[in-house]
Amino acid sequence: MMTTTTRIGVMTSGGDAQGMNAAVRAVTRTALAHGAEVYAIRDGYSGMVAGGDQISPLNWDDVGGIIHRGGTIIGTARCMEFRERSGRLIAARNLIRKGISRLVIIGGDGSLTGANMFKSEWSSLVAELLETGQISAEQADENPDLHIVGLVGSIDNDMCGTDITIGADTALHRITEAVDAISSTAASHQRAFIVEVMGRNCGYLALMAGIATGADWVLIPENPPNGDNWEDRMCNIMLEGRKEGRRDSIVILSEGAIDRQGREITATRLQKAIEERMQEEVRITILGHVQRGGTPSAFDRNLSSLLGWSATNHILESQPGDETMMIGIENNRLVNKPLMQCVHETHQCNNAIRDQEFKEALNIRGENFKRNFRILRTLVRARPHEVGKNHQPRKIAILNCGGPAPGMNAGTRAAARLLIDQGHEVVGVKRGIKGLINDWTMPLDWMSCNGWAPIGGSVLGTSRRQPPRPELYSIAQTIDRHQFDGILIIGGIAGYKVAHQLNANRDNFPAFNIPIVCIPATIDNDLPGTELSIGADTALNNIMHAVDKIKQSAVASNRAFVVEVMGRRCGYLALLSGLATGAERIYTHEQGVTLAELNRDVQELIAAFERGKRLGLLVKSEDAHHIYTADFMRRVLQAESGDLFSVRTNVLGHLQQGGDPSPFDRTFATRLAAESVDKILELIETKADDNQLYIGLQRGDFKFSLIEDFQRVMDQQNARPKDQWWLALAPVVEALSKADPSIVDQN
Numbered sequence: 001m002m003t004t005t006t007r008i009g010v011m012t013s014g015g016d017a018q019g020m021n022a023a024v025r026a027v028t029r030t031a032l033a034h035g036a037e038v039y040a041i042r043d044g045y046s047g048m049v050a051g052g053d054q055i056s057p058l059n060w061d062d063v064g065g066i067i068h069r070g071g072t073i074i075g076t077a078r079c080m081e082f083r084e085r086s087g088r089l090i091a092a093r094n095l096i097r098k099g100i101s102r103l104v105i106i107g108g109d110g111s112l113t114g115a116n117m118f119k120s121e122w123s124s125l126v127a128e129l130l131e132t133g134q135i136s137a138e139q140a141d142e143n144p145d146l147h148i149v150g151l152v153g154s155i156d157n158d159m160c161g162t163d164i165t166i167g168a169d170t171a172l173h174r175i176t177e178a179v180d181a182i183s184s185t186a187a188s189h190q191r192a193f194i195v196e197v198m199g200r201n202c203g204y205l206a207l208m209a210g211i212a213t214g215a216d217w218v219l220i221p222e223n224p225p226n227g228d229n230w231e232d233r234m235c236n237i238m239l240e241g242r243k244e245g246r247r248d249s250i251v252i253l254s255e256g257a258i259d260r261q262g263r264e265i266t267a268t269r270l271q272k273a274i275e276e277r278m279q280e281e282v283r284i285t286i287l288g289h290v291q292r293g294g295t296p297s298a299f300d301r302n303l304s305s306l307l308g309w310s311a312t313n314h315i316l317e318s319q320p321g322d323e324t325m326m327i328g329i330e331n332n333r334l335v336n337k338p339l340m341q342c343v344h345e346t347h348q349c350n351n352a353i354r355d356q357e358f359k360e361a362l363n364i365r366g367e368n369f370k371r372n373f374r375i376l377r378t379l380v381r382a383r384p385h386e387v388g389k390n391h392q393p394r395k396i397a398i399l400n401c402g403g404p405a406p407g408m409n410a411g412t413r414a415a416a417r418l419l420i421d422q423g424h425e426v427v428g429v430k431r432g433i434k435g436l437i438n439d440w441t442m443p444l445d446w447m448s449c450n451g452w453a454p455i456g457g458s459v460l461g462t463s464r465r466q467p468p469r470p471e472l473y474s475i476a477q478t479i480d481r482h483q484f485d486g487i488l489i490i491g492g493i494a495g496y497k498v499a500h501q502l503n504a505n506r507d508n509f510p511a512f513n514i515p516i517v518c519i520p521a522t523i524d525n526d527l528p529g530t531e532l533s534i535g536a537d538t539a540l541n542n543i544m545h546a547v548d549k550i551k552q553s554a555v556a557s558n559r560a561f562v563v564e565v566m567g568r569r570c571g572y573l574a575l576l577s578g579l580a581t582g583a584e585r586i587y588t589h590e591q592g593v594t595l596a597e598l599n600r601d602v603q604e605l606i607a608a609f610e611r612g613k614r615l616g617l618l619v620k621s622e623d624a625h626h627i628y629t630a631d632f633m634r635r636v637l638q639a640e641s642g643d644l645f646s647v648r649t650n651v652l653g654h655l656q657q658g659g660d661p662s663p664f665d666r667t668f669a670t671r672l673a674a675e676s677v678d679k680i681l682e683l684i685e686t687k688a689d690d691n692q693l694y695i696g697l698q699r700g701d702f703k704f705s706l707i708e709d710f711q712r713v714m715d716q717q718n719a720r721p722k723d724q725w726w727l728a729l730a731p732v733v734e735a736l737s738k739a740d741p742s743i744v745d746q747n
Contacts, residue, residue: 005035005036005037005099006035006036006037006102006316007036007037007038007039007098007099007100007101008027008031008036008037008038008039008100008102008103008104008312008315008316009038009039009040009041009048009055009095009098009100009102009103009104010024010027010028010039010040010041010058010074010103010104010106011040011041011044011045011047011048011074011103011104011105011106011107012024012044012072012074012075012076012106012107013044013045013076013105013106013107013108013111013114014044014076014078014107014108014110014111014153014154015076015108015153015154015155015292016070016071016072016076016153016167016292017153017154017155017165017166017167017168017170017171017292018070018071018155018166018167018170018171018292018293018294018295018296018297018300019153019166019167019170019296019300019301019303019304020071020072020076020106020153020166020167020304021063021066021067021069021070021071021072021073021296021304022066022067022296022300022301022302022304022305022308023106023151023153023166023304023305023307023308023311024040024058024063024066024072024073024074024106024308025063025064025066025067025305025308025582025736026304026305026306026307026308026309026312026736027104027308027309027311027312028058028059028060028062028063029060029063029735029736030308030309030312030313030735030736031312031316032059032060032740033735033738034312034313034316036316037057038057038058039055039056039057039058039098039100040055040056040057040058040074041054041055041074041103042054042055042056042074042075043074043075043076043077044075044076044077044078044079044107044111045077045079045081045082045087045091045111045114046077046078046079046081046082047075047077048079048082048091048094048095049079049081049082049087049090049091049094050094051090051093051094051097052094055094055095055100059740060740061740064582065555065582067296067301067305067580067581067582068295068296068301068548068551068581068582069295070170070292070293070294070295070296071292071293072106076107082114082118083114085121088117088118088121088125089125089128089129091118092118092122092125092126092129092146093129093134093135095143095146096126096129096135096139096140096143097135097139099142099143101142101143101145101146101147102146102147102148102315102316102318103115103146103147103148103149103315104148104149104151104311104312104315105148105149105150105151106150106151106152106153106166107150107151107152107153107154108152108153108154108156108158108159109152109154109158109159109343109346109347111150112150112152112326112339112343113340113343115148115150115324115339116148116324116339116340116343118146118148119146119147119148119324122145122146123144123145126140126143126144127140144320145320145321147315147318147322148315148324148339149311149314149315149318149324149325149326149327150311150324150325150326150327150339151166151304151307151308151311151326151327152165152166152326152328153165153166153167154166154167154168155167155168155170155171155198155205155291155292156168156198156199156200156202156204156205157199157202157204157205158199158200158201158202158204158346159326159328159342159343159346160342160345160346160349160364161326161328161330161335161337161341161342161345161346162326162328162329162330162335162337162342163328163330163331163368163700164303164329165328166300166303166304166307167292167296167300168204168205168300169297169299169300169303169663169664170294170295170296170297170299170300171198171205171291171292172205172208172209172212172663172664173297173541173662173663174287174290174293174294175195175197175205175209175213175252175287175291175663176209176212176213176454176663176666178195178285178287178290179195179209179213179215179250179252180213180454180660182195182250182285183213183248183250183451183454186247186248186249186250186283187247187248188247190242190247190248190280191248191249191280191281191282191283192238192248192249192250192251192274192278192280192281192282192283193248193249193250193251193282193283193284193285194251194253194267194270194271194274194282194283194284194285195209195215195250195251195252195253195285195287196253196254196255196267196284196285196286196287197209197252197253197254197255197287197291198254198255198287198288198291198292199220199221199254199255199256200255200256201221201256201349201350201353202221202222202254202256202349202365203218203219203220203221203222203223203254203256203257204369205254205291206218206219206220206252206253206254206257207220207369207372207373207376208372208663208667209252209663210252210376210380211372211375211376211379211453211666211667211670212410212453212454212663212666212667213250213252213453213454213666214250214379214413214450214451214452214453214454215250215251215252215380216237216238216241216246216249216250216251216380216382217234217237217238217249217250217251217252217380218251218252218253218254218376218380219251219252219253219254219257219265219270220254220257220373221254221256221257221258221353221361222349222353222358222361222362222365222369222373223358223361223362223373224257224258224259224260224265225259225260226260227260230259231273231274231277232277234251234273234274235273235274235277235278236277237380237381237382238274238278238382239278239382240382240383241382243382244382244383244446244447245447245450246382246447246450249274249278251270251274253265253267253270256353258353260356260358261356262354262356267284267286268284270282271284295548297541297544297662298537298540298541298543298544298576298577298580299537299540299664301544301579301580301581302576302579302580303329305579305732305736306329306334306729306732307327307328307329307334309732309735309736310327310334310336311327314327314336323338323339324338324339324340325337325338325339326338326339326342328342330700331699331701332531332532332697332699332700332725333699345364348364349361349364349365352364371671371674372667372671375414375418375670375671375674378417378418378421379413379414379417379418379670381421383446384417384420384421384423384446385421385422385423387422387423391423393423393424393425394419394424394425394485394486394681394684395424395425395426395427395482395483395484395485396415396419396424396425396426396427396484396485396486396487396488396680397426397427397428397429397436397441397479397482397484397486397487397488398412398415398416398426398427398428398429398444398460398487398488398490399428399429399432399433399435399436399460399462399487399488399489399490399491399495400412400432400458400460400461400462400489400490400491400495400521401432401433401462401463401464401489401490401491401492401494401495401498402432402462402464402491402492402493402494402495402521402522403462403464403492403494403522403523403657404457404458404462404657405458405491405492405521405522405523405533405534405535405536405538405657405665406456406457406523406534406535406538406539406657406658406659406660406661406662406665407521407534407535407538407661407662407665407666407668407669408457408458408460408462408490408491408521408534408535408669409449409452409453409455409456409457409458409459409661410452410453410454410661410665410666410667410669410670410673411490411519411521411534411669411670411672411673412428412444412449412452412459412460412490412673413449413450413452413453414453414669414670414673414674415488415490415673415674415676415677416428416444416448416449417446417449418673418674418677419677419681420444420445420446422681424681425443426443426444427441427442427443427444427482427484428441428442428443428444428448428460429441429460430442430460430461431460431461431462431463432461432462432463432464432465432491432494432495433463433465433466433467433475433494433498434463434465435460435461436474436475436478436479437465437467437471437474437475437478438474439477439478439481441478441482453661453666453670454660454661454666455660455661456538456658456659456660456661457657457658462491463494464494465494466494466497466498466501467498467501472501472502472505472508473509475502475509475511475512476509476510476511476512477511479511479512479514480511484514485514485515485684486514486515486516486517486680486681486683486684487514487515487516487517488516488517488519488673488676488677488680489516489517489518489519490518490519490521490534490669490673491518491519491521491522492520492521492522492524492526492527492533493522493526493527493719495518495521496518496527496528496694496707496710499516499518499692499694499707500707500708500710500711502516502692503516503692503707503708504708513691514691515680515683515684515688515691515692515693516691516692516693516707517676517679517680517683517692517693517694517695517704518693518694518695518707519534519669519672519673519676519694519695520532520533520534520672520694520695520696521533521534521535521669522534522535522536523535523536523538523539523566523573523656523657524536524566524567524568524570524572524573525567525570525572525573525726526567526568526570526572526719526720526721527694527696527721528694528696528705528710528713528714528721528722529694529695529696529698529703529705529710529713529721530695530696530697530698531696531697531698531699531725531726532668532697534665534668534669534672535657535661535665536572536573536665537662537664537665537668538659538660538661538662538664538665539566539573539656539657540573540576540577540580541662542652542655542656542658542659543563543565543573543577543580543581543652543656544577544580544581546563546650546652546655547563547577547581547583547617547619548581550563550617550650551581551615551617554614554615554616554617554648555614555615556614557646558609558614558615558644558645558646559615559616559645559646559647559648560605560609560615560616560617560618560637560641560645560646560647560648561615561616561617561618561647561648561649561650562618562620562630562633562634562637562647562648562649562650563583563617563618563619563620563630563649563650563651563652564619564620564621564622564630564649564650564651564652565577565619565620565621565622565652565656566621566622566652566653566656566657567588567621567622567623568621568622568623568719568720569589569590569621569623569718569719569720570589570590570621570718570719570720570724571586571588571589571590571591571621571624572724572726573621573656574586574587574588574619574620574621574624575588575726575727575729575730575733576726576729577619578619578733578737579729579732579733579736579737581617581619582617582736582737583617583618583619583737584601584604584605584608584616584617584618584737584738585601585618585619585737586618586619586620586733586737587618587619587620587621587624587625587628587633588620588621588624589621589623589624589625589718590724590727591730592625593620593624593625593628595628598628598633598636601618602636602637602640604738605637605641605645606640606641606644609641609644609645610644616645618633620633622651630649630651631649633649634647634648634649668697671702672695672697672702675695675702676695679693679695679704690706692706692707692708693705693706693707694707694710
């Protein structure tokens with residue numbers, strides 16, 4: 001069959017990973033919006049070889065309502081036939097007969113390596129098919145090249161060339177949820193548990209789960225424990241932890257872990273070692289495929305959507321002779337890299353582990369991986385290191401300011417332990433700035449923060465109070481009384497303003513002339529100098545889960561919902577939650593709201609319901625417009641809809657701030673705390689003049705800025721940063737959420 005319309009094949013292959021459906025949806029809708037046709041190649045390479053109905057068209061509505069589903073709706077399977085040239089010849093014939101020579105393949109390194117081999121053979125396969133009469137000369141002329149773009153779908157996060165792969169964040173959610181649950185029963189019985197997680201040759205899941213859950217020991221392939229007596233050392237540390245007050249012992253084991261001699265470390269081997277040395281029962285939990293299952297996290301939905309959108313644009317622009325590319329994410333930005341370069345680096349790491357060159361394996365994993373591992377080695381200690389006699393201890397205060405943000409406790413725990421491990425004294429300030437005013441403090445020792453990482457809210461307590469000038473004297477008294485050498489503030493804009501206020505009054509109050517570092521923690525993600533803030537990821541997941549339930553109720557009764565989320569005049573939560581939930585329209589203060597746009601959205605929604613649509617979703621930021629409120633939008637929609645559908649509003653409110661922090665927020669808070677601890681100790685030792693800073697993540701690097709300059713980079717009128725990177729995602733969100741272009745064109 002001949003066609004002049006560009007056709008794209010989309011395929012999921014290898015092990016399934018949460019987020020694959022979001023990627024399929026993004027590929028389909030992006031291609032259709034460009035006027036291309038999309039074909040699903042069902043069950044991976046198996047469907048490509050089978051042909052027929054296994055290669056079938058996808059339309060706009062086919063991928064509606066799938067963004068929240070785990071697995072892959074187009075299926076995946078292993079295919080032995082494709083490993084042979086004869087199988088690839090059949091696959092090429094089937095694609096050519098369908099007019100497909102552009103592929104977006106979502107899978108692991110094996111699937112993507114097979115894709116590159118297929119591309120390299122394409123011209124010879126076409127020639128053989130033409131010679132044997134299986135395709136016509138015209139078909140051969142129309143398909144001279146095979147264009148391929150790869151997306152990495154793997155919960156193991158084991159592919160080089162991208163910071164994280166599709167499915168890894170959700171798998172980490174499953175692991176942390178399981179370990180959190182296991183910890184409570186382990187503590188009840190004073191028992192040790194071994195939790196085995198997936199990862200093959202990559203210890204990412206085990207490493208990050210260890211940081212996120214506060215585990216006692218973690219075993220990963222890239223850095224096996226040192227010495228022949230490592231089991232003794234591990235058990236001694238856990239026994240010391242029991243003496244210090246811990247009631248449970250959690251060991252996280254990566255399935256590919258080995259010792260320094262290359263021997264496999266199995267869960268049963270660990271169990272026997274711990275039972276012999278600790279003289280207690282040890283339970284094993286092998287999480288297995290539960291890590292692959294369930295609804296994707298907000299991060300995976302959004303990552304997959306962005307990767308699918310980028311891959312489709314790339315494949316449509318591909319020219320003859322272009323190299324096969326992989327689309328990934330580095331430093332919070334989409335990147336295109338040669339596929340086989342990434343595969344080669346991945347195999348190098350695997351080979352280094354096999355050859356027991358563990359230092360090389362860690363180097364290939366990168367600086368972030370190594371830094372996280374060093375932090376973990378400190379956090380899992382039963383007691384801090386002993387310091388030398390000549391060590392000069394410093395006294396650091398830690399307080400939380402602003403609204404509670406999930407992850408604050410993980411940051412406080414990490415900062416306290418990292419400081420104590422270096423021989424310093426840590427004081428927790430209760431109730432934020434109120435605690436500094438009233439001297440509400442508590443000493444934090446090694447075990448004070450034990451178990452804090454999984455807890456939401458703020459154990460220390462927080463407040464948004466901005467002290468009037470008379471209370472500055474009380475704050476100065478508290479600082480002098482305790483002789484604080486530095487202050488760490490974990491919080492939102494209220495904390496930054498307090499730090500700025502202290503900075504501005506250093507001439508009047510010498511006590512304020514000490515190092516201060518602000519760590520961003522707010523669900524609104526509206527702080528300067530950082531692309532992400534502690535708590536925002538948890539809030540997105542809270543919104544996503546709530547909206548998923550709302551959509552389930554709506555689909556049963558032809559209903560549209562206007563959902564209002566937090567953020568004040570910062571639309572981050574609205575835009576990213578709208579992307580994660582597949583909202584038809586998203587309203588933010590930055591983009592504005594007009595009556596003309598509302599009218600357009602109403603008409604498109606009415607047209608969709610007339611075609612059989614059963615639910616509609618509009619997401620707005622709480623201060624998107626002072627007149628066009630959620631209730632106003634509901635009234636307009638209801639008045640225009642007639643009996644076609646009913647309309648409800650849902651203001652999610654403070655549930656967005658609640659619940660246990662996500663794995664990302666726990667690990668992100670830990671990294672921010674570690675960088676801030678290093679910086680504040682440096683400022684103390686160097687006696688630097690510019691010693692009051694705030695930290696942020698910018699393009700993958702942690703950077704510090706002067707607190708005295710923070711107002712300059714803020715949009716003061718709207719209380720948000722002047723530069724907001726996520727606004728660049730707005731066109732992507734609109735492209736994936738708008739109405740079916742073919743229907744719009746007909747109207």
